[in-house]
Amino acid sequence: MxxxxxxxxxxxxxxxxxxxxxxxxxxxxxxxxxxxxxxxxxxxxxxxxxxxxxxxxxxxxxxxxxxxxxxxxxxxxxxxxxxxxxxxxxxxxxxxxxxxxxxxxxxxxxxxxxxxxxxxxxxxxxxxxxxxxxxxxxxxxxxxxxxxxxxxxxxxxxxxxxxxxxxxxxxxxxxxxxxxxxxxxxxxxxxxxxxxxxxxxxxxxxxxxxxxxxxxxxxxxxxxxxxxxxxxxxxxxxxxxxxxxxxxxxxxxxxxRLNNAVKGADGFFTTFFVSTYSRYIARWAARRGLTPNQVTLISIVLGVAAAACFATGERPWMVLGGVLIYFAFVFDCVDGQVARYARKFGVLGAWLDATFDRFKEYVVFAGLAVGWVVSGNGDEIWILALAALGLQSVRHLLDFSFGVANRRKPPAPLPTTPLDAPDDRDLRQKLTARKVERSQGLRGVLKMWTKAGKYRAVHWARKMIVFPIGERFAAIAITAALFDARITFITLVIWGSVAAAYTLTGRLMRSLV
Structure with a gap:
């Protein structure tokens, strides 16, 4: 309230x-x-x-x-x-x-x-x-x-x-x-x-x-x-x-209102290949009384259907699975946009969205591994599948724990000055000193990296390197449709490892300042 x-x-x-x-x-x-x-x-x-x-x-x-x-x-x-x-x-x-x-x-x-x-x-x-x-x-x-x-x-x-x-x-x-x-x-x-x-x-x-x-x-x-x-x-x-x-x-x-239903800090793939049109699906759904939870269920069904297609191991079905996992992600974006556009928020919806994002990923991992085996390839694919699943689980755990810890951290204090001071000279001097202090050591490195984001290429590179869910689903859809499950898992493990190293380094630095 x-x-x-x-x-x-x-x-x-x-x-x-x-x-x-x-x-x-x-x-x-x-x-x-x-x-x-x-x-x-x-x-x-x-x-x-x-x-x-x-x-x-x-x-x-x-x-x-x-x-x-x-x-x-x-x-x-x-x-x-x-x-x-x-x-x-x-x-x-x-x-x-x-x-x-x-x-x-x-x-x-x-x-x-x-x-x-x-x-x-x-x-x-x-x-x-x-x-x-x-x-x-x-x-x-x-x-x-x-x-x-x-x-x-x-x-x-x-x-x-x-x-x-x-x-x-x-x-x-x-x-x-x-x-x-x-x-x-x-x-x-x-x-x-x-x-x-x-x-x-x-x-x-x-x-x-x-x-x-x-x-x-x-x-x-x-x-x-x-x-x-x-x-x-x-x-x-x-x-x-x-x-x-x-x-x-x-x-x-x-x-x-519709434009503001779209998150402003989404990744590259989501921004340019989903949000350009998903908002209109969200408005259409909201005006017809569909709830965010119902849209989430559509996304889950599409994700499970994609996993079933991948489990056949046959090329036409693999291509269809890639299409379905893409649209599963589209509707995963739409459910949040419906919630923000229609202003329908709830604990159940937030839980469903967070939980079943993981479920869709992991059931797709299983479908890809099963499809590889039934196609006559070796069982060693399960090692890659478990590596991808384990890596992603650890990343989610670190994301959650850092988010909780960061919310408990009090905001950095700003300088003060008496209300009866005739002008703001003292306040601005203190702000200058604060700026100099925050430009040194790890704070300075983090500030420089933040400022580098004003360059468009750096901005989107930083968005992509963390391997957000949009990029992960895109990687699954493209590699599964064009190549095979082994290439998909190798891509997920390599890119996910780079993302984990990058985010862990940044969070350690932020925790020390």
Missing amino acids: TRVVLLGASPGPDISPTGLRLAALSGNPTVSERLRSQLAAMDPRFATIPTDNVATALRALADVAEQATESLFIIPENSVVHDELIYQITKSKRGALALVAKEPRVGVTEDNGLEENGPEDNAAEDRIPIDEADPEIGMNRVEGLPVRVRVGKSRVVSAGTASHAVTRPNAVALGPLHVSARNAPKLAETCRELAAMADRFGADDDLVQLVVFGLVRNGVSVGIRGRRDLFYRRVTTQEEINEAGAEMAGMDEDRS
Whole structure:
């Protein structure tokens, strides 16, 4: 569950715009009615906090955070937003996540910058490097909000207020803010600190940006994401509401939802030979009421049928087995995509998916070995089959145990600075020192390897070398159809051994830093 906190319109006119209607949308709902109906599914008794007094609002938010046992989703009441964007933000695994918009700069093609305190890319020639820039009070505005946030590639680096300068501000926090349950106590503490110094804030300081300012200075990693192909806007007038309704109605939210049903970190084979079309199968299945578990059963049946074909040892059946194992993997991808598209998740489904992925592989191993023997070849194939099965089992065990251990590891702390510090110089100096420290020894090697991933060839090579399930099923399908079981098992053992050595080395290094 997620605890929802609805903030009164801030900033905005004296008369709240939330009662005005979105005429472009079906049912002609008011802004408030639509947003509340969207949030009710997450938290039917969400908290509502008036924001006409900043100190009072911050104390109320602190009270909610202190009592929360789940993550919190904070959003202004005058928000017009796609359901899918709410879903994506609230499903984030980050400690905190803010929806941001970068300030457009004429003549500057600026990306999100560096994670911490590096130079900006593509900066205009007349702008001094960020390391030499003086902190400033952001006075520019984006969508009615003062530009007082500095974002990097993946998180908020620094933030300011009307009396707290920030170095080279380049973005605004648009409104939606998700805070994990583990950071709820820190949110409560931060809000109380901010309430005590409310007299230092300006009339144009936005409540959400103040919270982001406090969290960042208190060492919380606030991740960022943009709207991308989804819609979000705060509205204050009927004209803005009309524009927002028309723009949102013209956007294809379903396409974005479908695209986001596909994992963004899949392997090479899955990305280019499955996910290009499997998403459409997933949508077709979801719209006809098929559950993820039913799709999983289809995948299992196809896997068993492939094993039966391989067990004949005859070339036509081996080719058919290769085709069937490929489609078994396609439907293995589809079941997860159906779950994410239809938002149907369950413990049984997760268990079935993880367990029967292994079952399909191992029953195919058995089918290949049986087919080799019945074709009149020797029994020594079983040694290769057992080697492939044993190697894959050990790899799965190591993957599982490392994942469990890694989840228990606390996140690396970020530097802090007092909330009453007039600017972010001290914070940025600490970030620089942290960056230098993390660039030495094993951390430096791992960081260099991570940065190498920006090159497309290296990125996909790293994806393939670990021999993920897509590559394994592709190797089985191709080698079994074109060659024989012996070549299949040799491929699995050699590639699997290389993958095991690579992943074990990386995990040992990560465990030591």
